Amino acid sequence: MKKPVNPLALDQRDGLPDSLRVLADAYPRGQWEQHENFNQMIQFWMQRHMMFRQLIGLLNQDAEQLMDRNIGFKDYAPRLSHYAGSLLNELHGHHHIEDAHYFPQLVQLDGRIERAFDLLESDHLAMDGLLHGMANGANAVLKGGEIGTFRDTLTDFGTLLERHLTDEEDIVVPVVLETGFQG
Numbered sequence: 001m002k003k004p005v006n007p008l009a010l011d012q013r014d015g016l017p018d019s020l021r022v023l024a025d026a027y028p029r030g031q032w033e034q035h036e037n038f039n040q041m042i043q044f045w046m047q048r049h050m051m052f053r054q055l056i057g058l059l060n061q062d063a064e065q066l067m068d069r070n071i072g073f074k075d076y077a078p079r080l081s082h083y084a085g086s087l088l089n090e091l092h093g094h095h096h097i098e099d100a101h102y103f104p105q106l107v108q109l110d111g112r113i114e115r116a117f118d119l120l121e122s123d124h125l126a127m128d129g130l131l132h133g134m135a136n137g138a139n140a141v142l143k144g145g146e147i148g149t150f151r152d153t154l155t156d157f158g159t160l161l162e163r164h165l166t167d168e169e170d171i172v173v174p175v176v177l178e179t180g181f182q183g
Contacts, residue, residue: 008119010126010160016167020116023174032173041183042176048094049165055087056158063151077142084138088131091161095124102183106172109179116171123164130157 005012016024032038062079065071099121107117137145137153175181 008122010123010164013163013167015163016116016119016170020113020119021170022112023110023178024170027174027177029170029173032177035177037177037180038173039176039180039182041181042173045172046169048090049169052087052091052094052161052165055083055090056154056161058083059087060151060154060158063147063154066147067151080138080141084134088135091127092131095127099124102172106175106181109181110175113171113175120164120168120171123168127161127164130160133157 007013008017027035032042059080062071062076062083066073066076103117103120107114134153134157137150141147141150
């Protein structure tokens with residue numbers, strides 16, 4: 001029997017549905033940094049998200065360089081190990097802190113967004129599988145596997161990571177702006 005499609009699944013949605021944008025619409029992204037409750041905690045958190053975006057960008061760029069023979073495998077392999085390891089470890093730790101510390105506190109601050117935090121927890125579970133797939137792909141390349149296949153994995157992973165980070169920001173930052181949460 002075929003599993004029903006969940007339109008809110010990370011690999012199915014193209015943004016937050018209106019029902020989960022209660023605070024996001026009240027606090028437009030372009031005005032976040034000017035808000036009096038845009039604090040150091042949220043600034044640090046956003047910087048972590050930017051780091052994840054930069055790491056996936058570097059991994060994609062390096063894979064393209066190897067495919068185009070602009071970089072040799074001897075130069076590529078240590079970069080892949082370093083950047084993929086950094087992304088995997090940092091993202092895993094980041095999600096653990098969010099799930100164990102921040103999200104349980106934030107969801108208590110405004111009951112209207114409880115379903116939004118359920119969505120983020122589902123994303124984190126989905127991302128765990130994607131992280132394992134990326135790690136397996138990187139290890140395969142390091143053992144002589146096809147770079148094109150790994151590049152496709154990176155592209156798919158990057159798309160879903162961006163969807164998750166954007167949606168997470170659209171949920172978390174407005175809660176912080178609304179409540180003044182400090183962490």
